[in-house]
Amino acid sequence: MPLRLFNTYSRTLEEFHPLDSAGREVKMYTCGPTVYSHAHIGNFRAYLFEDLLQRHLELREFKVRRVMNITDVDDKTIQGSRSAGIPLAEFTSPFKQAFFEDLDTLRIKRADSFPEATDADQIAAMIEMIKTLMARDLAYQAEDKSVYFRINKFPAYGRLAHFDLSELRSTGRVKSDEYDKEHVGDFALWKAWDEEDGPVCWESPWGPGRPGWHIECSAMATQLLGEQLDIHCGGVDNIFPHHEAEIAQTEGCTGKKFVRYWMHCAHLMVDGQKMSKSVGNFYTLRDVLAKGYSGREVRYALMRVHYRAPLNFTWEGMEESRQALGRIDDWLARLREKANGAGASQSTKQGEQFEEGLDDDLNISAALGFLFETIRETNRALDLGSLDAGEASAWLQWWERIDRVLAITGKESALPPEVAVLAEARVQARLAKDWRKSDELRDELAARGWEARDTKDGQKITRRSGV
RNA sequence: GGCGGGGUAGCCAAGUGGUAAGGUCGGGGUCUGCAAAACCUCUAUUCGCGGGUUCGAUUCCCGCCCCCGCCUCCA
Numbered sequence: 001m002p003l004r005l006f007n008t009y010s011r012t013l014e015e016f017h018p019l020d021s022a023g024r025e026v027k028m029y030t031c032g033p034t035v036y037s038h039a040h041i042g043n044f045r046a047y048l049f050e051d052l053l054q055r056h057l058e059l060r061e062f063k064v065r066r067v068m069n070i071t072d073v074d075d076k077t078i079q080g081s082r083s084a085g086i087p088l089a090e091f092t093s094p095f096k097q098a099f100f101e102d103l104d105t106l107r108i109k110r111a112d113s114f115p116e117a118t119d120a121d122q123i124a125a126m127i128e129m130i131k132t133l134m135a136r137d138l139a140y141q142a143e144d145k146s147v148y149f150r151i152n153k154f155p156a157y158g159r160l161a162h163f164d165l166s167e168l169r170s171t172g173r174v175k176s177d178e179y180d181k182e183h184v185g186d187f188a189l190w191k192a193w194d195e196e197d198g199p200v201c202w203e204s205p206w207g208p209g210r211p212g213w214h215i216e217c218s219a220m221a222t223q224l225l226g227e228q229l230d231i232h233c234g235g236v237d238n239i240f241p242h243h244e245a246e247i248a249q250t251e252g253c254t255g256k257k258f259v260r261y262w263m264h265c266a267h268l269m270v271d272g273q274k275m276s277k278s279v280g281n282f283y284t285l286r287d288v289l290a291k292g293y294s295g296r297e298v299r300y301a302l303m304r305v306h307y308r309a310p311l312n313f314t315w316e317g318m319e320e321s322r323q324a325l326g327r328i329d330d331w332l333a334r335l336r337e338k339a340n341g342a343g344a345s346q347s348t349k350q351g352e353q354f355e356e357g358l359d360d361d362l363n364i365s366a367a368l369g370f371l372f373e374t375i376r377e378t379n380r381a382l383d384l385g386s387l388d389a390g391e392a393s394a395w396l397q398w399w400e401r402i403d404r405v406l407a408i409t410g411k412e413s414a415l416p417p418e419v420a421v422l423a424e425a426r427v428q429a430r431l432a433k434d435w436r437k438s439d440e441l442r443d444e445l446a447a448r449g450w451e452a453r454d455t456k457d458g459q460k461i462t463r464r465s466g467v
Numbered sequence: 468g469g470c471g472g473g474g475u476a477g478c479c480a481a482g483u484g485g486u487a488a489g490g491u492c493g494g495g496g497u498c499u500g501c502a503a504a505a506c507c508u509c510u511a512u513u514c515g516c517g518g519g520u521u522c523g524a525u526u527c528c529c530g531c532c533c534c535c536g537c538c539u540c541c542a
Contacts, residue, residue, distance in 0.1 A: 213540090
């Protein structure tokens with residue numbers, strides 16, 4: 001079964017074939033965070049979707065080269081540094097660091113590079129692109145000294161979003177500078193310096209200022225990945241104007257098709273509304289961790305719903321995820337015990353349905369459905385004693401393969417000494433048939449996050465709801 | 468108004484022109500000193516509403532309703 005992905009540009013499912021079919025290299029660009037505060041879990045939903053995509057492509061033996069930008073200069077970062085009374089770089093630095101920590105917590109693979117908007121090389125690349133656009137009459141400098149893209153000169157503008165330019169109307173959410181522009185839809189390539197920018201500015205052929213947000217991605221993508229990308233991702237809210245602008249700028253410079261597959265992820269919702277900083281209805285990863293959930297639990301919770309469907313974030317959903325992961329943990333523990341180091345006795349071809357689910361535009365629900373069916377069936381066989389060590393080993397091998405995509409295996413943590421003491425005391429209490437003491441010790445263990453189970457092979461101690 | 472996404476059991480969520488995966492919660496059972504885990508079992512005569520096509524539609528077509536998003540901050 002071929003790998004099929006939904007392309008926003010065509011609004012259809014398309015078979016995926018990278019430009020470099022022989023080398024199997026996939027060039028992937030993903031819009032990253034603006035580091036003016038901590039990213040919220042809605043942002044991470046998008047990054048998790050991209051991680052799932054990258055990991056699945058890699059499972060299918062593609063070599064992914066991925067770039068994610070870090071926007072460290074814009075209105076909000078400047079405003080933040082001003083109100084904090086510190087230089088821009090000093091203001092954004094802790095948020096950059098926190099972002100990378102959060103990626104690790106969520107087990108999101110690092111991109112090959114994370115270019116920053118304020119890199120001198122990147123600024124230079126942006127200025128070069130703007131020069132080209134000016135030379136081609138696709139851009140102009142307005143009376144306010146800023147440079148704008150002239151969308152009327154780019155007929156394809158609006159094609160990605162399926163917008164009719166004459167229908168564009170201002171929502172009034174952004175400071176209106178319409179009087180300086182030829183068309184309301186013209187967007188800034190270079191923002192002329194003004195007082196509010198303080199010391200933040202770069203020299204350019206059009207005077208001091210800073211780059212517009214959209215040009216940043218065009219410059220970084222083409223510089224680091226080339227003029228044509230295989231996949232470009234982001235949240236649906238990036239479709240317009242951001243990605244539309246990227247197409248216009250990049251293709252305006254190169255004359256080549258910029259992106260072959262556009263992929264967008266639906267929003268994370270809270271109480272039926274889009275999670276967003278401006279509404280204030282957001283949770284950062286740290287907020288969720290503070291409630292006692294682990295990174296992999298958040299990972300699972302945000303990943304288990306198809307990326308194109310809106311996902312409502314609830315604590316109930318977090319609890320469901322915790323339970324589901326516990327089920328997987330226990331299953332793996334049983335398999336490991338059964339396999340006991342034996343070699344795999346059968347091919348893992350039996351598990352192909354999982355990967356085929358993902359081939360279908362990352363249908364994670366179908367894939368997980370198959371996983372849980374497999375868990376039930378193998379558990380039943382273990383109960384009946386009809387699953388041998390070699391088979392258990394084969395299923396473990398299968399798990400290792402699919403977990404390259406899921407990345408949700410729990411870490412096996414060693415028993416802390418005081419827990420081991422309690423556990424041993426409980427074993428003794430049970431030998432003495434002192435049920436009362438045994439139950440007390442079970443409660444004590446539970447209070448420390450460890451669960452005691454009595455099986456026919458004796459007491460088992462398991463970490464509950466952990467990392 | 469334009470352009471999209473979604474509406475399937477308490478909650479989350481797959482799916483197919485032929486009669487509804489899976490997760491979670493809850494009830495019952497096996498096991499257990501009691502539990503836990505695991506397994507078994509029950510929980511949508513029904514897939515937003517109304518038409519149409521069809522032997523048959525949740526799935527195709529038409530119309531409508533509701534929710535969410537985008538229409539120059541936004542993942």
